[in-house]
Amino acid sequence: LIKGFPEVIFSQGKTTDQVINIMLELLKVNNRVIATRATYEVYKSLKERIPDAVYFDRARIIAVLREDVEKKGKIVVACAGTADLPVAEEAAVTAEIMGSNVERIYDVGVAGLHRLIDQIDKFYSANVVIVVAGMEGALPSVVGGLVAKPIIAVPTSVGYGANFNGLSALLTMLNSCVPGIAVVNIDNGFSAGYLANMINLMVEENKK
Amino acid sequence: LIKGFPEVIFSQGKTTDQVINIMLELLKVNNRVIATRATYEVYKSLKERIPDAVYFDRARIIAVLREDVEKKGKIVVACAGTADLPVAEEAAVTAEIMGSNVERIYDVGVAGLHRLIDQIDKFYSANVVIVVAGMEGALPSVVGGLVAKPIIAVPTSVGYGANFNGLSALLTMLNSCVPGIAVVNIDNGFSAGYLANMINLMVEENKK
Amino acid sequence: LIKGFPEVIFSQGKTTDQVINIMLELLKVNNRVIATRATYEVYKSLKERIPDAVYFDRARIIAVLREDVEKKGKIVVACAGTADLPVAEEAAVTAEIMGSNVERIYDVGVAGLHRLIDQIDKFYSANVVIVVAGMEGALPSVVGGLVAKPIIAVPTSVGYGANFNGLSALLTMLNSCVPGIAVVNIDNGFSAGYLANMINLMVEENKK
Amino acid sequence: LIKGFPEVIFSQGKTTDQVINIMLELLKVNNRVIATRATYEVYKSLKERIPDAVYFDRARIIAVLREDVEKKGKIVVACAGTADLPVAEEAAVTAEIMGSNVERIYDVGVAGLHRLIDQIDKFYSANVVIVVAGMEGALPSVVGGLVAKPIIAVPTSVGYGANFNGLSALLTMLNSCVPGIAVVNIDNGFSAGYLANMINLMVEENKK
Amino acid sequence: LIKGFPEVIFSQGKTTDQVINIMLELLKVNNRVIATRATYEVYKSLKERIPDAVYFDRARIIAVLREDVEKKGKIVVACAGTADLPVAEEAAVTAEIMGSNVERIYDVGVAGLHRLIDQIDKFYSANVVIVVAGMEGALPSVVGGLVAKPIIAVPTSVGYGANFNGLSALLTMLNSCVPGIAVVNIDNGFSAGYLANMINLMVEENKK
Amino acid sequence: LIKGFPEVIFSQGKTTDQVINIMLELLKVNNRVIATRATYEVYKSLKERIPDAVYFDRARIIAVLREDVEKKGKIVVACAGTADLPVAEEAAVTAEIMGSNVERIYDVGVAGLHRLIDQIDKFYSANVVIVVAGMEGALPSVVGGLVAKPIIAVPTSVGYGANFNGLSALLTMLNSCVPGIAVVNIDNGFSAGYLANMINLMVEENKK
Amino acid sequence: LIKGFPEVIFSQGKTTDQVINIMLELLKVNNRVIATRATYEVYKSLKERIPDAVYFDRARIIAVLREDVEKKGKIVVACAGTADLPVAEEAAVTAEIMGSNVERIYDVGVAGLHRLIDQIDKFYSANVVIVVAGMEGALPSVVGGLVAKPIIAVPTSVGYGANFNGLSALLTMLNSCVPGIAVVNIDNGFSAGYLANMINLMVEENKK
Amino acid sequence: LIKGFPEVIFSQGKTTDQVINIMLELLKVNNRVIATRATYEVYKSLKERIPDAVYFDRARIIAVLREDVEKKGKIVVACAGTADLPVAEEAAVTAEIMGSNVERIYDVGVAGLHRLIDQIDKFYSANVVIVVAGMEGALPSVVGGLVAKPIIAVPTSVGYGANFNGLSALLTMLNSCVPGIAVVNIDNGFSAGYLANMINLMVEENKK
Numbered sequence A, B, C, D, E, F, G, H: 001l002i003k004g005f006p007e008v009i010f011s012q013g014k015t016t017d018q019v020i021n022i023m024l025e026l027l028k029v030n031n032r033v034i035a036t037r038a039t040y041e042v043y044k045s046l047k048e049r050i051p052d053a054v055y056f057d058r059a060r061i062i063a064v065l066r067e068d069v070e071k072k073g074k075i076v077v078a079c080a081g082t083a084d085l086p087v088a089e090e091a092a093v094t095a096e097i098m099g100s101n102v103e104r105i106y107d108v109g110v111a112g113l114h115r116l117i118d119q120i121d122k123f124y125s126a127n128v129v130i131v132v133a134g135m136e137g138a139l140p141s142v143v144g145g146l147v148a149k150p151i152i153a154v155p156t157s158v159g160y161g162a163n164f165n166g167l168s169a170l171l172t173m174l175n176s177c178v179p180g181i182a183v184v185n186i187d188n189g190f191s192a193g194y195l196a197n198m199i200n201l202m203v204e205e206n207k208k
């Protein structure tokens, strides 16, 4: 991990006890630790042992941050709304904790193009854009056609039928006719936030 | 087949002799016969036996039309350009021969959204819209978000890698978050033109 | 959305609170709102807050309709029975609420062909036919071979084994040797009803 | 192999020399040998060495039959026409050589149901029915809905796009809602003919 | 359905009430009705309304048989044991109810070949052999290599990992290098029993 | 497109004439145009009409560059050798033409880890790392475990058998347990080079 | 089974009663029986009937070992940690019970390469190496590039999204560019332990 | 690579010149080099430059062996015949060159079980067994049920239809109900021979 970055626990598939113990272990040598994919139940139990833990519920992230990090630059995280929100928030909160300013644009879907076009200026001032989309996953292509910025596309497993748990959105994003779009695993908001932050900080640190 | 419609031969996988013989057979009892997926070579041989055959080369359609049909209403056929053209033309020529006016809009891709928006009026006057797209196949969703018309989406096999011979575009279209989009088989311009024409004629015939 | 059409909430994957709040929000500016894929439990809770809500249980649709819409034309919705019924009803109720007369033909399967042939006249008077089928999904092809109408085919996830959650029925419908059949996503009765209604109204409105 | 049955060479993927040598070897101890999936070129070369070889060109079968077998009972082989013919013929010729009477019904497709219904009597007098179909592969279900006989369904690789080289037809047949249909590999006319003949002979031999 | 055959209800996906009501309805005009894929819970409720119903628990079949059918001929049903038993029993009980004698051979797996070879004589006296297998599904090929009888292969969904819910066994059976093996859907013991019985009765009825 | 960037023609699937004509057309209004996936044959014909065209043969890129661009920063392109070279070079040359310094490290495979470790310093001075890999596609994970830089992973279609034309490498990269790796389409060196250059220039431009 | 090896029950999909009864049956003629994939609940019930049963909880194995087996040689079982542990332990405990010394190396992942390199000597003294990995499954390739020993790779179903329940790790391992790696089914620690032990014992027995 | 082992060139996808140049380069520092997947054409050209090269045509391997290696122990390579032969020979020749005695058993298929049983003694004296099989790939399970030796299973791409280029055989082998079978990539005879030799030598070297 890059220096200053928090240690990270992937909670999914771990018991509450396992998450708490790993967290306690990591806090011995780290000032900043987060646990992603954590339920509220895990948080409540962990909070009893680690009172300064905080919970980002939409992002499903528990964070213990005993040192402050100044936020720099700007990342836009865009999605179409309700269903894709947990993944978008995982990306956004990850990037914020790691040191980036994040602007959320959560009401832009392919079905309502004008809302995207109305807010296009917000994208121009970002160093990196994360686009989260489920179902047919066309949003990254549309954003990419309008904004000449590095785009990290996150397919979500939102959908049904021929969506095949996110396969449809994943393939759409990989096959985009717009160059400059790179893709992470289905529902992997964390990796998107991590990568976007790395790029954003590199740009900002070089500014000085 | 609906009355007035031509008989149709699917040439792919048939020998030149088979296409010619079926065509001759059908012309005994039909005034109008077409052969789709026909190469220029097949056309040249067939032309020697059936001198009034004509060839739509971009659409790969041979037509023998011994009776005129008045064109009615309007169908828009839209795609992003060069590579998807054979499929778009198969749809367009099919619909024209069967009795529809067709307006082609062949320079509208997701990567250049403004060209689509500039021509959006042309879509409003159509009874049906056919959208042909390969690679990520996002165009039907984008058109569908802007135009409240029945949309027939045609995925093409254009692409490579994770495109899987059109699977990517097919899944995109089936999973569209925009309602009112129906999908035909990969590269099946014929069925799209056939269906669009059927709807268009129904609307127009009812006008009187 | 076309004017006069209801706003639509897709309830699946939303909490009861989310559905109720979105419904209340939309009712501020809309006379007609529906929620698809809604369980009876959601309906009961919502009913307490919105007493004029009604529930179409077989279709799993909650509707708040504060304005009447005259029904026009005719759509046929056909399927083989019990298991495919929820999807067929989603299509039928959607089309009815949006302004179409719907005739349900729910006892026609490939295994009992004569029942289909006995009722074939009912199909001839429709502007559009929706065919819902699971398992091998052959019904749209069979109907399409008998009826020269636009057919919207809806594969369902009904089946087991090599059905692969509806993939089998989906592929059957996409590969139909009968032209003029267009396909929507697996289980997507809503989109089928929406599209059929759009076509039906276009035909009827032009009648005058 | 059951006694009286010919030895069989699967020529596909073998060189002309390999086919000829295996044939010569087998003829030393067999009166009846056939080679399936054999091109006309292989036949011509083989004929020079084995003058009493005969070629069934539509079935792509070379046969050296130095003993006669009386044909018994009846198998129907049905398909929709041109493209599926090589597979249908492979089944039919295999069954004939092995000792069954075969009636071919090669003009019955789902798109022209009346032609099937017109000839339905022919199916009733068969002991076994082989149904060959490509594209959506719905024909076995339709036949099975009309005829209470053992049905062997043979999917073919005829089709394109979402047909995925016969996968679509294969899945359709496996998922048939009509019981009593069993399926062989895509394009495997030989195995269908072999099995149908085995059943047909068993029925006939028991007659006496 | 062939005369004398019972009516059949597929219970999976139906409520207890639906199964009971369909059963009552069918019993008005049928002497013999069965319900497949029925749980013991459904049976207990149904038994209260229909006291002469019996339950074949390993086969998960409820049967109401108000008329006797003489059993004829012989079908062998073979599998490797415990896990595949429900599917094997569905096949066996279906065939017995429909009029066939069935011999069960339930301890023959590929991993213990000698047990199969020890009992090979039992297969020779059958008219039809049903082979049920999960995991790699190799048993039908092995039986087919030893026994020249019509073989109906039933892949089961038993397995894990790269088994993909029975896909592995299904593909094995379709690709068998032994001719004369036909395959039904994954876990579809009913269709296998139905088809085997149809063949068996045909052979036996012709005996006289 | 970002200002200063060349226009790009995707030659695959276009005729020589089409590539030349599009090139001539674009050169009327652009000083810099490139054609990717171009064969040497296309280059030779084009060269006759456009004498200042140059050919990057390993990258399969034709370039007409009538204006110079100063190269900035640094991108590393890494792969294991021979077979992946065309894709690696497509990425490298694209990035160079668009304004980045590129260091090629073409002898680092998972099978010879020490060669990677020996050159690890070269990676530390890059702003972005492109890792190209076929077969099992594990190289990006290994590099990512050693280097805290944004990594763009490019799966190639190199391999056979269970590689499924690059699917294996694609899935490996998407599932990397190392965060900060983003993936483009199979064989899409162009998009990787385009994105890497965009990030690299952003970092460098901010330096001043 | 090789002499001295325990009898093995695969508990998954069996009821507690079935496991206990099979265990009791096998103990009549075997001194050593194990049950894999057994939950703690099954163990507790079984323990009441068979008091000398022991439970390896991380391996999910119940063992009744009434005879001792001297452990020989050495097998290394390696994995990256927590999530893959149950599969790694299934392999390790299986091999130990069957007569091998096992060294566990459970903290070596691709993301932390140095931990692997630090312990590389431990691998050199093993006769066989089992590498267990989920997600992208790259660990066997990396170990194989460093250690010239027979490697048995076990993909696990650990992961999400484009992991497709272990398919990603499975394909990675099959496509390894390092020769000498053989693969077992997803999550099949048992078969890996069984095979590694067989090789290890063969080597050791020959030593004398 | 283990000491004494030859260097290996994978010729597939390399030009004749590339293979020759790599061979010349490797011969500067190696006494033993082989090239797999090499055509006879490549061999003829290479032979002009390297006169002591020899060609194993069935194995498609060019070898330059300037030092002798004593062959030890025994590996059995088994397959069903003609079509799988090139893969079986790639395995056998690889193992022989690397230092193992190999016994080929090339006439044992699932369809003719007695031939396998007749030669079963030959398997008992081997240290490792390689089983090569296409189509349904059942042979490794059958051998594994009879022989308690480490089995390396090699699926081949031989087959058609639902074989999906070897996927069927691959899945069969991975899902084997017989433990102790490990699988390599489709058609990867080289890796099987390499691994079998490594195990065989380990056993033999320990003998002294």
Ligand SMILES: Nc1ncnc2c1ncn2[C@@H]1O[C@H](COP(=O)(O)O)[C@@H](O)[C@H]1O
Binding pocket: A082, A083, B177, B178, B179, C008, C009, C010, C011, C036, C037, C188, C189, C190, C191
């Ligand atoms: N049953 C359904 N299946 C698919 N899409 C639907 C369904 N019901 C509604 N929709 C679409 O989902 C949109 C509402 O989605 P949401 O904003 O998530 O509630 C509507 O505008 C419809 O286009």
Ligand SMILES: Nc1ncnc2c1ncn2[C@@H]1O[C@H](COP(=O)(O)O)[C@@H](O)[C@H]1O
Binding pocket: C082, D177, D178, D179, E008, E009, E010, E011, E036, E037, E090, E188, E189, E190, E191
């Ligand atoms: N276990 C089964 N698997 C597949 N199909 C079955 C099964 N049991 C009954 N069927 C078929 O399902 C039909 C009844 O379906 P349903 O009308 O939905 O109850 C019967 O006529 C059978 O053809």
Ligand SMILES: Nc1ncnc2c1ncn2[C@@H]1O[C@H](COP(=O)(O)O)[C@@H](O)[C@H]1O
Binding pocket: A177, A178, A179, B082, F008, F009, F010, F011, F036, F037, F090, F188, F189, F190, F191
């Ligand atoms: N090798 C490549 N792979 C994928 N996309 C490419 C490649 N080269 C160029 N492109 C894209 O294709 C577009 C040009 O496509 P076209 O108009 O069909 O020539 C460019 O603007 C690029 O975005």
Ligand SMILES: Nc1ncnc2c1ncn2[C@@H]1O[C@H](COP(=O)(O)O)[C@@H](O)[C@H]1O
Binding pocket: F082, G177, G178, G179, H008, H009, H010, H011, H036, H037, H188, H189, H190, H191
């Ligand atoms: N037939 C084969 N199949 C798979 N891998 C092979 C084969 N032959 C050689 N290899 C591997 O490929 C490596 C050489 O690859 P390359 O450097 O591309 O020639 C060798 O070290 C082997 O590990």
Ligand SMILES: [Mg+2]
Binding pocket: A080, A109, A110, A133, A134, A135, A136, A137, A138, A139, B177
């Ligand atoms: Mg979307």
Ligand SMILES: [Mg+2]
Binding pocket: A177, B080, B109, B110, B133, B134, B135, B136, B137, B138, B139
């Ligand atoms: Mg597109």
Ligand SMILES: [Mg+2]
Binding pocket: C080, C109, C110, C133, C134, C135, C136, C137, C138, C139, D177
């Ligand atoms: Mg159906």
Ligand SMILES: [Mg+2]
Binding pocket: C177, D080, D109, D110, D133, D134, D135, D136, D137, D138, D139
């Ligand atoms: Mg058909």
Ligand SMILES: [Mg+2]
Binding pocket: E080, E109, E110, E133, E134, E135, E136, E137, E138, E139, H177
């Ligand atoms: Mg089995």
Ligand SMILES: [Mg+2]
Binding pocket: F080, F109, F110, F133, F134, F135, F136, F137, F138, F139, G177
């Ligand atoms: Mg690699």
Ligand SMILES: [Mg+2]
Binding pocket: F177, G080, G109, G110, G133, G134, G135, G136, G137, G138, G139
């Ligand atoms: Mg891993």
Ligand SMILES: [Mg+2]
Binding pocket: E177, H080, H109, H110, H133, H134, H135, H136, H137, H138, H139
């Ligand atoms: Mg085989």
